[in-house]
Amino acid sequence: MELFKKSTFKKIFKEAISADLIGSIFLTLNSESCSTATAKRTLEGLMEMNSFSLTISLMPQEDMDHLQGVFQNLHKSIEALEGKDKERELKDINALQKSFGVKL
Secondary structure, rough: OOOOOHHHHHHHHOOOOOOHHHHHHHHHOOOOOOHHHHHHHHHHHHOOOOOOHHHHHHHHHHHHHHHHHHHHHHHHHOOOOOHHHHHHHHHHHHHHHHHHHHOO
């Protein structure tokens, strides 16, 4: 996931959307080994795929729980930041969170 560009995800899911693959991506992003930058880039890339909103609305609860964990980790990762950096990161994460329909 570290090597994927943001645009890669749209290409991967261009032909067919796999809920299992998306669920696996959420699980991977929820792991402690995933960096904040990778998680954000991956989520932004997933947002670019066709039928994004419909796909997210049909995801199983277990996968959405993993996604919620991703956002919890993202919020934790910015706690140490201060000032404008923290404000910018918080704004970006909140926008992503809203797009994915995740409430903490």
